[in-house]
Amino acid sequence: MSEENKTDRQSIKSQSSYEEESRLRRKRLRRKTTISYVVGLGMAFGGLFLVMMLAIAVYSWIDGKTGETDALLQQTLGNAQAAGLYTQEELDRQVAEAVARAQAENAQALEAAANNRQEEILGEIRVQLADGQSTLETLRPLYPDDVVLVSGGKYHFVPIRRDLAQHGYLQENLQVLENGRFQYMENGQVVSHMGIDVSKYQGKIDWEKVAADGVEFVFLRLGLRGYESGKLVEDETFQANIQGALAHGIKVGVYFFSQAITAEEAIEEANFVLERIAPYKIECPVVFDVEKVNSSTARMNQLTPQQRTDVTIAFLDTIQAAGYKPMFYHNMETALLLLELDRLEGYERWFAYYGEELYYPYAYGVWQYTEKGRVNGIGGEVDMNIAFKMWE
Known part of the structure; x- marks a missing residue:
C-alpha cells in the first residue's frame, strides 16, 4: 500500500470520528434541554399549586370551617384540571369570591346568633316580669354599662362615666336588720352611722x-x-x-331646700343659713337640697343642667368660705339628668335611693335609704340615713 492511500484512509477515519462525536454532543444537549424544560415546567406547576393552596387557606381561615376545606380543595383542583392553568387575574377573582362567600356566611351566622340572643333576653324579661319584678329591676342587669332610671314617664339609659369618682361599697357588706334599718360592715365590724333628717312634718320630737x-x-x-x-x-x-338634738348629744347638720334660679339667689340662701346656724355647734355638713319639685310652676324646673350646677356651686362655695362643710343632696334623676356631675367632684354628697341595692355607681358619703323609717320619740314616719363616716 502506498503512503498516499494510507494517508487518505486515515483522514477519512478521522473525519468519521469527528462527525460521530458531534452527533453525540448534539444528542446530550437535546437531552439536557428537555430535562431543563421539564424541571422548569414542574416548578411552574408547583408554584401555581402553592398559590392555589394559599387561596384555599385564606378562605378556610376566614370561614373557620375546616371541615369544608377538603371539599373546596377538590373542587378547586378539579376546576384547574378542567380549565387548565389560572391566570393571575382569574386566581385573584377566585380568592375574592372565596372571601366574599365566607364573609356572607359569617354575617348570616352572626345575625342568627343575635336573633337567638334576642329571643333569650325576651324570654328572661317575660319570666322576670311574670315573677313580679318591676321593669327597672328587669332592665338594669341587662345594661351593666348604663344607669337605667325613669323620669318624666320615660326610661333613660345613661352611660356610666368611669372617669368620675365611684363609691366602692360592696353589696355583701350591707346588712338589713329585722327592723328595716341599714348598716354597713367591714371586717365584721359596723362602720356606718345611723342618722335621720327631719322638718316640721315630723311635728314635736x-x-x-x-x-x-x-x-x-x-x-x-x-x-x-x-x-x-x-x-x-x-x-x-x-x-x-x-336645741333638742344638741342637748342630747346628737351631731347636727342642716339643709336648705332651694329654688334659686341665679347664683346671686343661691348666695342669698347660703347667707340666710349662715346667719341662723352661727349660734350653734354644727359638726355635720350644711346641705344644699337641689332636687326637682313636682310642679309645673316651680321656679327651678326651668333651669338647664349647667344653670342648676352654677347655683349649686355658688351656694356650696359660700358655705365653705364661712368655714363649714358643704354638701349637696340629690337622687339619681338630679345627678344624671339635672346636674353636671363632673363639675361637683370636689364636694361631699348626700344620696337618696329607696332600695336595698347599691346600684348607683358614683361616690357619696350619706345614703338616705327610706322615707318610711320608725324611730322612738317621733310620732310618724321619718327619713332614715346611714353615713359611711362621721364628721368631727
Whole structure:
C-alpha cells in the first residue's frame, strides 16, 4: 500500500470520528434541554399549586370551617384540571369570591346568633316580669354599662362615666336588720352611722328618746325658698329641733331646700343659713337640697343642667368660705339628668335611693335609704340615713 492511500484512509477515519462525536454532543444537549424544560415546567406547576393552596387557606381561615376545606380543595383542583392553568387575574377573582362567600356566611351566622340572643333576653324579661319584678329591676342587669332610671314617664339609659369618682361599697357588706334599718360592715365590724333628717312634718320630737334609739346624727331642715313666690322661709321647728338634738348629744347638720334660679339667689340662701346656724355647734355638713319639685310652676324646673350646677356651686362655695362643710343632696334623676356631675367632684354628697341595692355607681358619703323609717320619740314616719363616716 502506498503512503498516499494510507494517508487518505486515515483522514477519512478521522473525519468519521469527528462527525460521530458531534452527533453525540448534539444528542446530550437535546437531552439536557428537555430535562431543563421539564424541571422548569414542574416548578411552574408547583408554584401555581402553592398559590392555589394559599387561596384555599385564606378562605378556610376566614370561614373557620375546616371541615369544608377538603371539599373546596377538590373542587378547586378539579376546576384547574378542567380549565387548565389560572391566570393571575382569574386566581385573584377566585380568592375574592372565596372571601366574599365566607364573609356572607359569617354575617348570616352572626345575625342568627343575635336573633337567638334576642329571643333569650325576651324570654328572661317575660319570666322576670311574670315573677313580679318591676321593669327597672328587669332592665338594669341587662345594661351593666348604663344607669337605667325613669323620669318624666320615660326610661333613660345613661352611660356610666368611669372617669368620675365611684363609691366602692360592696353589696355583701350591707346588712338589713329585722327592723328595716341599714348598716354597713367591714371586717365584721359596723362602720356606718345611723342618722335621720327631719322638718316640721315630723311635728314635736322627743330628742331624749331619739338619742336612746341609737340615732347618732341628724340633718335638720333650716328653711326653704318658695317654689312659686321665691320667698325665703325658716322652718318653724328648726330652733326647737337644733336645741333638742344638741342637748342630747346628737351631731347636727342642716339643709336648705332651694329654688334659686341665679347664683346671686343661691348666695342669698347660703347667707340666710349662715346667719341662723352661727349660734350653734354644727359638726355635720350644711346641705344644699337641689332636687326637682313636682310642679309645673316651680321656679327651678326651668333651669338647664349647667344653670342648676352654677347655683349649686355658688351656694356650696359660700358655705365653705364661712368655714363649714358643704354638701349637696340629690337622687339619681338630679345627678344624671339635672346636674353636671363632673363639675361637683370636689364636694361631699348626700344620696337618696329607696332600695336595698347599691346600684348607683358614683361616690357619696350619706345614703338616705327610706322615707318610711320608725324611730322612738317621733310620732310618724321619718327619713332614715346611714353615713359611711362621721364628721368631727
